[in-house]
Amino acid sequence: MSSAVVDALRRLVAWFYALVFPSSASTSPFSETTITSPDGKGRATFIGLGATLVEMWVPDANGTMRDVVLGYDDRGMYLDDPAHPVFGAIVGRYAGRISNGTFTLDGKSYSLHQNDGTSTLHGGALGWDRRPWKHLSSSSSSVTYEIVDDAWEGFPGVVTARATYELLDGPELVITVRASGTEKTPIMVTNHTYWNLDAALASEPQTTVHDHVVQIRASRRLEVSGLHVPTGSHLPVENTVWDFRTPHSIGEQERWETLLATGANGYNENWVYDDAEDDTEPRFTIHSPRTGITLGIHTNQPSVVMYTAGYLSGVPRKHGREGECYGPSSGLAVEQQGRVDAVNHPEWGEKVVYDKSEEMVWRTRCRFSVQSPPS
Ligand SMILES: *[C@@H]1O[C@H](CO)[C@@H](O)[C@H](O)[C@H]1NC(C)=O
Ligand SMILES: *[C@@H]1O[C@H](CO)[C@@H](O)[C@H](O)[C@H]1NC(C)=O
Ligand SMILES: *[C@@H]1O[C@H](CO)[C@@H](O)[C@H](O)[C@H]1NC(C)=O
Numbered sequence: 001m002s003s004a005v006v007d008a009l010r011r012l013v014a015w016f017y018a019l020v021f022p023s024s025a026s027t028s029p030f031s032e033t034t035i036t037s038p039d040g041k042g043r044a045t046f047i048g049l050g051a052t053l054v055e056m057w058v059p060d061a062n063g064t065m066r067d068v069v070l071g072y073d074d075r076g077m078y079l080d081d082p083a084h085p086v087f088g089a090i091v092g093r094y095a096g097r098i099s100n101g102t103f104t105l106d107g108k109s110y111s112l113h114q115n116d117g118t119s120t121l122h123g124g125a126l127g128w129d130r131r132p133w134k135h136l137s138s139s140s141s142s143v144t145y146e147i148v149d150d151a152w153e154g155f156p157g158v159v160t161a162r163a164t165y166e167l168l169d170g171p172e173l174v175i176t177v178r179a180s181g182t183e184k185t186p187i188m189v190t191n192h193t194y195w196n197l198d199a200a201l202a203s204e205p206q207t208t209v210h211d212h213v214v215q216i217r218a219s220r221r222l223e224v225s226g227l228h229v230p231t232g233s234h235l236p237v238e239n240t241v242w243d244f245r246t247p248h249s250i251g252e253q254e255r256w257e258t259l260l261a262t263g264a265n266g267y268n269e270n271w272v273y274d275d276a277e278d279d280t281e282p283r284f285t286i287h288s289p290r291t292g293i294t295l296g297i298h299t300n301q302p303s304v305v306m307y308t309a310g311y312l313s314g315v316p317r318k319h320g321r322e323g324e325c326y327g328p329s330s331g332l333a334v335e336q337q338g339r340v341d342a343v344n345h346p347e348w349g350e351k352v353v354y355d356k357s358e359e360m361v362w363r364t365r366c367r368f369s370v371q372s373p374p375s
Pocket of ligand 2: 060061062064290291292
């Protein structure tokens with residue numbers, strides 16, 4: 001069977017699983033939970049499917065509340081949109097690509113479903129982002145979801161993961177994922193929120209992120225093959241369009257043209273952070289001159305994938321007008337994670353394989369602030 005047919009069949013099974021057996025998640029995977037920061041400045045809404053952040057409202061420099069994440073008004077599309085941009089979900093059991101859909105543990109080779117050419121992407125045909133998580137508990141400012149991953153994508157053992165979202169004053173969103181398995185297994189999670197800090201209101205047209213100013217504290221990135229699979233080598237960013245150690249706007253003309261001349265349709269690379277131990281300063285900063293909103297991201301993860309949504313098209317825009325769609329560069333996905341395909345690169349010495357019952361902890365903090373746009 002072709003991969004597309006398998007994918008379609010699995011989506012059908014997911015609908016069945018999500019809707020006919022809602023008891024597995026105790027409530028409908030599309031039920032919404034909204035949390036608010038104690039100071040009232042931030043508000044976020046989630047659904048159980050994928051433990052997905054569907055709306056994140058923060059004040060702009062004028063105090064107007066804006067929703068800074070991409071998503072769907074029709075929540076059912078989180079499950080069945082064939083474009084599957086993975087808006088706002090927790091991605092697992094293994095984020096990013098696994099080369100050739102295979103890895104070896106203690107001499108035993110495992111074969112996974114190859115859902116992206118010959119690679120396994122974001123956990124397989126039905127990763128954690130399209131499965132119902134159980135709503136475990138919530139308060140006015142936090143919510144926790146749980147998933148029990150029964151290994152149907154071909155990974156060893158059953159993995160149980162809990163994701164907690166907490167909104168603090170600022171606002172600041174703290175996301176913590178804890179996971180452990182019944183057998184030794186690779187685990188790598190990330191969340192896959194697409195940001196647009198211009199955050200068009202319903203009355204405004206969608207913008208691209210080209211004016212967003214980005215800073216990344218990384219002097220190296222992974223070299224990849226044509227299939228976005230790492231070769232194992234690192235490349236210095238110095239004097240290249242991937243150098244964001246000082247702030248640059250995404251679409252800065254000369255850099256963007258140089259990037260497109262490489263055949264890319266935008267940024268989609270894995271940067272390796274410098275000073276992996278020091279998390280006092282944000283590792284990744286995004287600023288919108290239009291709204292004055294700044295997002296500083298702190299994380300315990302060693303690397304980040306920044307993807308400017310070059311493949312996004314024809315997906316209906318949330319809060320948009322009838323027929324209005326997201327397109328390339330409508331958002332910026334910033335995925336804090338281990339290095340892509342690290343399970344096949346033990347020479348990097350990165351922790352991605354966890355023993356039975358050993359806990360993986362992934363944590364990311366997103367701090368919002370405003371600066372008045374320069375007048
Ligand atoms: C894995 O895929 C690459 C192409 O991406 C290929 O060159 C290589 O031979 C494959 N390795 C195995 C073990 O199949
Ligand atoms: C903020 O208010 C000023 C003055 O009314 C206006 O010119 C500007 O466009 C507003 N900014 C945003 C992001 O709405
Ligand atoms: C993960 O999602 C949360 C919820 O919006 C967001 O605040 C955070 O920045 C995301 N983290 C990354 C690394 O994208």
